[in-house]
Amino acid sequence: MAARGMAGGVRRRVVVIGGGIAGLAAAHRLRERAPHLDVVLFDQGDRPGGKLRTVELAGGPVERGAESFLSGDPAGGPSAAVRLAEQVGLGDAIVHPATSKAAVAVDGGLHDLPPGTLMGIPVDTDPAQHPDLHPDLPGSGPLLRPGEDVTVGGLVRPRRGDLVVDRFVEPLLGGVYAGRADRLSLRMALPALADAAERSDTLTGAVRSALAARRSTPGAPVFSTVQGGMSRLVDAIAATLPDVRLGLPVRELRRHGTGWRLTVGSTRDASTVDADGVVLAVPATPAARLLSTVDGLAGVPLGYASVALVALALPATKLPELSGFLVPATDGFAVKAVTFFDQKWSHLRRPGLTLVRASVGRAGDEHQLQRTDPDLLDLVRDEVARLLGVDRLPDPVDAAVFRWGGGLPQYEPHHRDRVAALRAALTAHPAITVAGAAYDGVGIPACVTSGWTAADTLLEALEG
Numbered sequence: 201m202a203a204r205g206m207a208g209g210v211r212r213r214v215v216v217i218g219g220g221i222a223g224l225a226a227a228h229r230l231r232e233r234a235p236h237l238d239v240v241l242f243d244q245g246d247r248p249g250g251k252l253r254t255v256e257l258a259g260g261p262v263e264r265g266a267e268s269f270l271s272g273d274p275a276g277g278p279s280a281a282v283r284l285a286e287q288v289g290l291g292d293a294i295v296h297p298a299t300s301k302a303a304v305a306v307d308g309g310l311h312d313l314p315p316g317t318l319m320g321i322p323v324d325t326d327p328a329q330h331p332d333l334h335p336d337l338p339g340s341g342p343l344l345r346p347g348e349d350v351t352v353g354g355l356v357r358p359r360r361g362d363l364v365v366d367r368f369v370e371p372l373l374g375g376v377y378a379g380r381a382d383r384l385s386l387r388m389a390l391p392a393l394a395d396a397a398e399r400s401d402t403l404t405g406a407v408r409s410a411l412a413a414r415r416s417t418p419g420a421p422v423f424s425t426v427q428g429g430m431s432r433l434v435d436a437i438a439a440t441l442p443d444v445r446l447g448l449p450v451r452e453l454r455r456h457g458t459g460w461r462l463t464v465g466s467t468r469d470a471s472t473v474d475a476d477g478v479v480l481a482v483p484a485t486p487a488a489r490l491l492s493t494v495d496g497l498a499g500v501p502l503g504y505a506s507v508a509l510v511a512l513a514l515p516a517t518k519l520p521e522l523s524g525f526l527v528p529a530t531d532g533f534a535v536k537a538v539t540f541f542d543q544k545w546s547h548l549r550r551p552g553l554t555l556v557r558a559s560v561g562r563a564g565d566e567h568q569l570q571r572t573d574p575d576l577l578d579l580v581r582d583e584v585a586r587l588l589g590v591d592r593l594p595d596p597v598d599a600a601v602f603r604w605g606g607g608l609p610q611y612e613p614h615h616r617d618r619v620a621a622l623r624a625a626l627t628a629h630p631a632i633t634v635a636g637a638a639y640d641g642v643g644i645p646a647c648v649t650s651g652w653t654a655a656d657t658l659l660e661a662l663e664g
Contacts, residue, residue, distance in 0.1 A: 211238050214477040214631075214658060215462060217450045217490070219243030220250025221644055222636035223481030224437045225284060225651030226658075230479075231440060232287075234659055240473070241441055242464060244449035248438045251607060252644075254429025258513035258598035260550055261429045262557070265509075265604065267539070268423040269644035271296065274392065274414060280648040282424060288436040293428060296421035298546040303525040305533075305587050306367050310525050313368065318407045319390055320368030321356055336360075336404045343397035343406060344386075349613040352389050353381035359403040371526035375537045377642060378505040378608045379563045380529075388611035388641060427547050453478065453490040459630050477631030477658045481651060484609070484638040494632075497625055500618045502638055504606035507561035508569050510580040513598040517554040519543060519588070527587065534560050534568040535583045553597065558584055563610050573601040609637050631661035 214237050216227045227241045241248070251265035269281040278286075285294055303310040316323045336359050343355065352373065357365050370381045377384060387394040396409035426433045438444055451470060452463035459476040480487045488499025523544035527533050541555035542548050548555060558580045561569050571579065577599055585593045619639045626632050635654035640646050 211236070212476040212662065213238040213240060213474070214479070214662070215460075215473065215475040216241045216479040216481055217453075217462075218250070218479075218481035218636065219245065219248035219438075219444065219446070220481060220636065220647070221252055221434070222647040222651040222654075223250075223479065224248060224434065224441075225280075225648040226479045226481055226635050226655040227441050227651075228284070228288070228437050229652045229655035230659070231442075233655070234662075237662075238443065239441065240443045240445065240475075242445050242448050242450050242462075244447065246447055247434075248444060248446070249431060249434035251604060252430040252434050254431035255600070257511050257555070257600055258550075258553060260548065260553075260555075262511050262513075262541070262555065262600070263430055264602040265607075266430065266644060267541070267545075267557075268297075268425040271421050271424045273645065279424075279645040280652065281644040284437070284648050285426060285433055288433070288440060290426055290433060290436055293426050293432065294424050295427045295545070295547055296424055297523060297544050299521070299523050299543060300422060301521070302523050303520070304368060304371055305525050305527045305531065309589070310520055310522070310587075313526075316411075317368065318393060318410055319352075320370075320372045321360060321364065321393075321403070321407050322368075323404060323407050323411065336402050338401040340401075342399060342401055343403065344394060346398055347617075348398075349385055349387045349394070349616070351382050351613060352384050352386050355386055355393075355397065356381070356403065366530045367528050371528045371536065374529065374562055375526055375559070377563075377610065378507050378536070378559075378561055379610050383563065383610060383612060385611040385613045385615050387613075388615050425545065450490065452493055453480075454493050455495075455630065460632065477662050479633050479635055479651075479654045479658055481635040481654070483606070483636070487634060487638065494629060497629075498622075500615070500622050500638060502615070503563070503610040503612075505561060505563035505608045505610055506566050506569055506603070506605045507559055507607055508576060508604070509557055509559055509602040510577060511555070511557045511600045511602070512577075512581070512593070512596045514554040514556060514596050515594050516552050517594060519554065519556075525587070529562055529565065533583050533587065534579055535587065536560065536562055538584055538587070556584065563608075569603070576601055608642060627661075631658050633657045633661075 216223045227239050230239045253264040254261045270279045273279045314322050365381050392410040396406040400406040448464050450462050450464050454461050460478050462473045463470050484500050484502035491497040491499050519540050524539035526537050535558045537559040539557045581593050633654040635650045640650035
């Protein structure tokens with residue numbers, strides 16, 4: 201790409217709005233690929249990282265948000281998150297779970313997740329092995345037309361039955377999205393299965409095809425994290441950026457000459473910043489508000505689910521030899537997932553302590569989150585004890601509640617089409633792009649890839 205760093209003797213400026221992992225990835229990419237540009241990152245918080253933050257519990261680290269990321273990508277290489285960590289000098293700090301064996305809580309006990317499944321959808325439909333499954337009879341053509349989108353439940357329920365969806369598929373989706381199978385877009389939640397469904401007339405064939413498309417190395421770890429915590433990754437990325445401005449919300453975005461003018465700061469003490477290009481890396485609602493002043497551009501309509509994470513540092517307690525377990529919504533528990541941190545991650549083990557983190561909150565069923573922190577702690581302790589089949593858990597040495605109001609996007613069918621329409625509309629304006637979970641999927645690798653793509657698109661527009 202040819203460099204055109206100067207315009208009338210003045211260095212060109214690009215602004216990234218939002219300091220979550222997508223915004224950080226976009227800003228880092230811009231710095232790496234276009235050192236001739238001034239890159240400024242604004243975030244209204246007091247620190248970058250968004251939902252990625254490591255804090256202290258009982259004298260050691262615990263995550264307020266995501267605790268890991270996928271190790272590989274669908275093409276068989278390292279994931280975008282691994283590559284970014286390596287780029288900022290943390291390649292040697294990447295660690296993998298000591299155990300990835302998880303269970304699902306059904307019928308009053310913990311049961312292994314079925315092998316050979318895709319997000320809980322089994323390949324094997326032998327009636328002798330799975331008498332509750334529906335017959336998977338071929339249809340008159342592929343399951344999906346090109347470009348068609350349905351909910352995950354809309355595809356799976358008629359072909360595997362309610363038991364599979366409610367006991368396995370939905371708990372897994374709930375662990376990732378806090379979402380419901382009958383509301384979530386298949387193309388956003390399971391894109392490989394959606395693609396395979398365009399070529400197969402049975403769900404069995406589509407699941408087999410999607411699993412075969414995974415080019416992972418047998419035995420390779422599925423998940424990774426950074427020793428020292430996610431804040432270490434955030435800080436390492438931020439350290440490569442020369443101009444990070446915190447505590448400054450961007451209140452308005454308008455066309456200005458051949459570029460953009462941003463109104464930044466509080467209403468009492470606002471200032472303006474001019475930019476040649478902008479990356480919007482904020483959630484859908486603030487992004488739509490900023491875009492509304494740009495020739496009436498409409499953002500992407502998107503709902504969000506709220507969750508709370510309850511971390512418990514217990515006196516050393518014997519637990520099942522698992523990384524954790526999932527809980528179906530049909531069983532009536534507020535807790536939807538539990539992670540045994542010190543069993544899953546050997547680097548978090550501390551003598552005399554057992555670290556447990558439970559997740560509460562599902563889309564459309566968030567009334568439990570109205571509880572106070574002490575009430576929520578008591579509820580989680582009671583439910584986790586019942587799910588483990590014990591009378592009670594010991595009193596914690598330390599505990600914390602981390603709340604994420606409106607933290608997880610809920611993609612309804614045809615979300616990708618709405619995102620594509622927004623991005624097409626943005627091409628009629630000076631260099632401006634969008635990035636983040638609101639557009640391209642949850643998970644750290646998806647957000648990093650989204651930030652990288654936004655940066656590359658912005659550079660192409662500036663050089664065009």
